[in-house]
Amino acid sequence: MSNTTVNPLPLTAKDFATDQEVRWCPGCGDYSIxxxxxxxMPTLGIPRxxxxxxxxxxxxSRFPYYMNxxxxxxxxxxxxAIASGLKATRPELSVWIVTGDGDGLSIGGNHxxxxxxxxxxxxxxxxxxQIYGLTKGQYSPTSEEKKVTxxxxxxxxxxxxxxxxxxxxxDATFVARSMDRDPKxxxxxxxxxxxxxxxxxxxxxxxxxxxxxxxxxxxTEKSSKQDETVFLEHGKPLIFGAQKxxxxxxxxxxxxxxxxxxxFSADDLWVHDExxxxxxxxxxxxxxxxxxxxHLPRPFGVFYESFRSCxxxxxxxxxxxxxxxxxxxxxxxxxxxxxxxTIA
Amino acid sequence: MFNSxxxxxxxxxxxxxxxxxxxxxxxxxMQLTGSQFTNNTALLGIDLAxxxxxxxxxxxxxxxxxxVSGYQLRFSSDMVFTPGEECDVxxxxxxxxxxxxxxxxxxxxxxxxxxxxxxxxxxxxxNFPEGVNPLDDGSLGNxxxxxxxxxKMTREALKEISLGTKEKDRAKNMFVLGFLYWxxxxxxxSTVQFLKDKFGKKPEIFESNMKALQAxxxxxxxxxxxxxxxxxxxxxxxxxxxxxxxxxxxxxxxLIAASQKSGLPLFLGSYPITPASDILHELSRYKSxxxxxxxxxxxxxxxxxxxxxAYGGSLAVTTTSGPxxxxxxxxxxxxxxxxxxxxxxxxxxxxxSTGLPTxxxxxxxxxxxxxxxxxxxxxxxxxxxxxxxxDAVYEAARISVQHMTPVIFLSDGYIANGAEPWRFPNANDxxxxxxxxxxxxxxxxEKFLPYLRDEKLARPWAxxxxxxxxxxxxxxxxxxxxxxxxxxxxxHQLMVKLRQEKVDRIADHIPEQKLDSGPTKGKVLVxxxxxxxxxxxxxxxxxxEEGHAISHAHIRYLRPFPANLGAILRNFxxxxxxxxxxxxxxxxxxDLYLVDAxxxxxxxxxxxxxxxxxxELRRYL
Ligand code: SF4
Numbered sequence: 001m002s003n004t005t006v007n008p009l010p011l012t013a014k015d016f017a018t019d020q021e022v023r024w025c026p027g028c029g030d031y032s033i034x035x036x037x038x039x040x041m042p043t044l045g046i047p048r049x050x051x052x053x054x055x056x057x058x059x060x061s062r063f064p065y066y067m068n069x070x071x072x073x074x075x076x077x078x079x080x081a082i083a084s085g086l087k088a089t090r091p092e093l094s095v096w097i098v099t100g101d102g103d104g105l106s107i108g109g110n111h112x113x114x115x116x117x118x119x120x121x122x123x124x125x126x127x128x129x130q131i132y133g134l135t136k137g138q139y140s141p142t143s144e145e146k147k148v149t150x151x152x153x154x155x156x157x158x159x160x161x162x163x164x165x166x167x168x169x170x171d172a173t174f175v176a177r178s179m180d181r182d183p184k185x186x187x188x189x190x191x192x193x194x195x196x197x198x199x200x201x202x203x204x205x206x207x208x209x210x211x212x213x214x215x216x217x218x219x220t221e222k223s224s225k226q227d228e229t230v231f232l233e234h235g236k237p238l239i240f241g242a243q244k245x246x247x248x249x250x251x252x253x254x255x256x257x258x259x260x261x262x263x264f265s266a267d268d269l270w271v272h273d274e275x276x277x278x279x280x281x282x283x284x285x286x287x288x289x290x291x292x293x294x295h296l297p298r299p300f301g302v303f304y305e306s307f308r309s310c311x312x313x314x315x316x317x318x319x320x321x322x323x324x325x326x327x328x329x330x331x332x333x334x335x336x337x338x339x340x341x342t343i344a
Numbered sequence: 345m346f347n348s349x350x351x352x353x354x355x356x357x358x359x360x361x362x363x364x365x366x367x368x369x370x371x372x373x374m375q376l377t378g379s380q381f382t383n384n385t386a387l388l389g390i391d392l393a394x395x396x397x398x399x400x401x402x403x404x405x406x407x408x409x410x411x412v413s414g415y416q417l418r419f420s421s422d423m424v425f426t427p428g429e430e431c432d433v434x435x436x437x438x439x440x441x442x443x444x445x446x447x448x449x450x451x452x453x454x455x456x457x458x459x460x461x462x463x464x465x466x467x468x469x470x471n472f473p474e475g476v477n478p479l480d481d482g483s484l485g486n487x488x489x490x491x492x493x494x495x496k497m498t499r500e501a502l503k504e505i506s507l508g509t510k511e512k513d514r515a516k517n518m519f520v521l522g523f524l525y526w527x528x529x530x531x532x533x534s535t536v537q538f539l540k541d542k543f544g545k546k547p548e549i550f551e552s553n554m555k556a557l558q559a560x561x562x563x564x565x566x567x568x569x570x571x572x573x574x575x576x577x578x579x580x581x582x583x584x585x586x587x588x589x590x591x592x593x594x595x596x597x598x599l600i601a602a603s604q605k606s607g608l609p610l611f612l613g614s615y616p617i618t619p620a621s622d623i624l625h626e627l628s629r630y631k632s633x634x635x636x637x638x639x640x641x642x643x644x645x646x647x648x649x650x651x652x653x654a655y656g657g658s659l660a661v662t663t664t665s666g667p668x669x670x671x672x673x674x675x676x677x678x679x680x681x682x683x684x685x686x687x688x689x690x691x692x693x694x695x696x697s698t699g700l701p702t703x704x705x706x707x708x709x710x711x712x713x714x715x716x717x718x719x720x721x722x723x724x725x726x727x728x729x730x731x732x733x734x735d736a737v738y739e740a741a742r743i744s745v746q747h748m749t750p751v752i753f754l755s756d757g758y759i760a761n762g763a764e765p766w767r768f769p770n771a772n773d774x775x776x777x778x779x780x781x782x783x784x785x786x787x788x789x790e791k792f793l794p795y796l797r798d799e800k801l802a803r804p805w806a807x808x809x810x811x812x813x814x815x816x817x818x819x820x821x822x823x824x825x826x827x828x829x830x831x832x833x834x835x836h837q838l839m840v841k842l843r844q845e846k847v848d849r850i851a852d853h854i855p856e857q858k859l860d861s862g863p864t865k866g867k868v869l870v871x872x873x874x875x876x877x878x879x880x881x882x883x884x885x886x887x888x889e890e891g892h893a894i895s896h897a898h899i900r901y902l903r904p905f906p907a908n909l910g911a912i913l914r915n916f917x918x919x920x921x922x923x924x925x926x927x928x929x930x931x932x933x934x935d936l937y938l939v940d941a942x943x944x945x946x947x948x949x950x951x952x953x954x955x956x957x958x959x960e961l962r963r964y965l
Binding site for chain 1: 810
């Protein structure tokens with residue numbers, strides 16, 4: 001071996017920043033997400049040239065310009081389909097998709113669900129801010145009912161999507177939720193997304209301070225976060241509350257919140273099992289409006305993880321088998337076919 | 345086993361040119377019968393052209409007029425360039441098939457009528473008035489009617505086979521095929537082999553087809569009423585080894601060849617659509633060539649997945665027809681902006697909207713030229729015959745990867761499903777396609793500049809996985825050279841002009857336009873593109889034979905046009921542009937070269953015929 005090889009210095013977050021001026025509004029939740037991604041990337045042990053970030057259109061989709069990796073800022077809704085083609089042909093690349101609630105669930109909703117069912121080994125980061133930011137403030141497919149926006153002066157009559165439930169419905173093999181305001185948790189979820197073999201769907205609650213400020217405040221602010229959220233940890237009971245004195249139980253298929261006391265202790269709680277699809281479905285449906293009196297806390301963390309073969313691997317396998325059985329294709333044989341005749 | 349027992353008693357008449365139309369219910373296997381007879385003909389070195397005519401519905405109600413499926417085959421000891429106009433022989437499996445096709449039968453032509461298909465039910469379904477049977481009422485006096493109860497005779501031949509009547513009746517088409525093989529003095533080995541390959545694992549089906557085939561042959565051979573058989577001699581074609589090929593198949597082979605010669609793995613992203621789906625079917629079979637086919641969730645995913653694959657370094661293709669091309673428009677714009685290689689294949693059909701899915705038309709040329717937002721130039725290349733799909737798509741691939749641009753390739757339903765003999769090339773003789781990915785930063789480069797161009801104005805193809813070339817591209821306007829997002833007015837103007845100039849410069853890298861036939865200057869030039877090739881060639885040949893000075897040029901490179909096209913046009917007093925649309929190439933020609941070209945437009949979902957064109961051309965001579 002050559003002794004001139006120097007081990008490259010480990011990369012840092014700085015190595016992933018570009019010379020492009022970041023153009024999100026000051027205070028936008030996207031800044032935090034970018035910072036966490038830049039922090040996490042060097043820890044994943046992937047050569048920088050093997051990372052590709054593909055986005056669609058929307059505020060979040062500017063993301064690739066700020067990451068010093070390979071990147072494509074494509075067209076509205078299609079990042080998932082572009083990523084599918086790239087991953088199908090270059091399985092060794094680490095492919096990340098940046099999309100939003102409009103990009104990934106409205107105009108590109110079709111590609112999102114099909115990518116999930118095919119289970120390409122890529123990572124979807126869906127920045128959900130429940131609004132159209134780039135087009136200046138129309139309601140999105142995740143906006144709550146009755147929301148007054150530029151395009152719904154009398155309140156929205158659209159029923160919103162529940163992204164985690166949608167992803168589970170499309171047979172996603174990894175479904176998680178995090179938030180811009182919890183850097184540590186977000187980093188952890190990014191690492192888990194990357195570690196998952198298969199399509200990972202990570203919904204990130206992101207504050208658009210210009211058009212939908214405070215949409216997730218109740219989950220992110222210190223004063224209410226503990227009582228309004230439950231952080232999922234595999235093998236651990238579902239405990240929440242500022243005093244860590246509340247938890248979730250299953251009453252049949254119905255999740256109920258209980259307080260510890262005479263009747264229940266931490267031992268009686270629902271223990272989170274990431275690999276249980278049915279329980280993950282119930283968790284994904286804990287989607288109550290936190291402003292209503294009787295409501296359950298909103299789950300964050302990994303709802304579900306399972307394993308099945310990835311599209312790109314199956315594709316490569318079929319090609320490998322065909323070559324094994326028939327030998328590498330011979331162009332002359334193909335062109336000649338089975339039946340020929342000669343004209344002298 | 346399959347030879348005639350007493351061939352000497354029959355007189356074999358030598359014919360020069362024959363057109364047969366096989367027509368029956370869409371479930372009766374007429375396409376298969378036609379293609380089997382075609383193959384058999386091709387193997388004898390007889391030249392041929394075919395024209396399958398499918399109903400729009402998969403299975404329209406049995407016995408009805410819309411349910412008729414046809415397959416026209418012309419074969420000749422001369423070279424032929426069209427599937428012919430009037431038929432010499434019409435195989436009518438039922439009354440509807442007769443009704444739909446009678447108008448295209450020559451006076452004095454033969455009708456092979458399956459009498460069972462003319463029972464009262466079939467007559468009613470074919471809208472014949474109560475009590476009228478064309479086989480009996482003397483209305484076919486101008487034709488030679490050969491009545492055969494094909495259904496009955498097939499059942500009879502299969503009486504020892506334990507299949508149900510429905511299954512047995514499926515072999516009717518083989519009876520007809522056997523009869524025609526006898527009639528045209530053929531050896532049936534090619535079909536026997538086909539049946540073996542297809543039904544080898546289903547012995548009963550295999551046997552029933554074989555028996556029906558043989559019974560049809562024997563019927564001709566032993567029935568005294570048929571006194572004459574026919575023979576068409578080998579055609580005088582260029583010496584060489586030939587095979588039979590269909591348009592979509594040739595297209596698929598051309599893509600595989602381009603992949604092999606360029607060393608780029610082939611990726612197809614496609615959504616099923618008539619008449620392009622066969623390319624997807626064909627390519628999905630060739631995994632041993634490393635071909636990756638991706639049946640996408642929609643047209644847009646088909647092209648955008650291909651964009652992803654191209655970005656990763658594949659020879660990426662998407663295939664579609666007119667409505668799909670419309671859906672792909674925005675994505676094509678992205679590919680133009682990204683300046684990456686990509687092939688968009690449009691097998692045209694009648695439009696607008698869903699239009700005429702199974703009929704042919706050349707009406708997407710202007711869509712290919714202009715159908716995108718913004719100034720969005722892309723090269724356009726068109727095939728003119730089934731086998732030409734191979735060469736033309738190979739060229740499209742070459743241009744795409746060497747000039748770093750998406751390319752639109754136009755075929756149409758007529759070319760896609762038509763078959764013809766093909767003097768296939770040797771892989772070694774195909775033009776090399778050299779592709780160089782950018783391997784890393786050059787010693788004098790500090791930073792990668794993704795939009796730094798070469799003399800062709802092509803930018804480097806830098807694929808993910810290459811250290812040092814990490815860069816971002818996208819659909820927003822690019823700054824010249826750096827590729828950074830840029831909204832400056834001067835830069836936008838420059839970039840629009842550069843993208844146009846890049847496409848224009850391709851004219852320096854394609855062959856000059858040649859005349860297909862005729863003098864280089866003179867009175868009339870017939871200018872065509874795409875599938876009108878055969879009709880124009882035949883019409884011009886006929887008029888030349890009569891002593892007229894008339895020339896024919898057929899354009900493969902539609903954007904940019906070959907550099908000398910303008911000069912050619914100026915050498916003629918009249919330029920006539922026949923098209924299967926309402927006038928598209930003609931607009932481009934008039935716009936670009938200011939020539940007072942005249943159009944001839946047939947928009948009926950069927951090809952222009954030689955006779956129509958000869959009549960039209962006479963007006964200019
Ligand atoms: S509009 Fe909203 S989402 Fe977009 S950059 Fe500004 S704050 Fe962020």
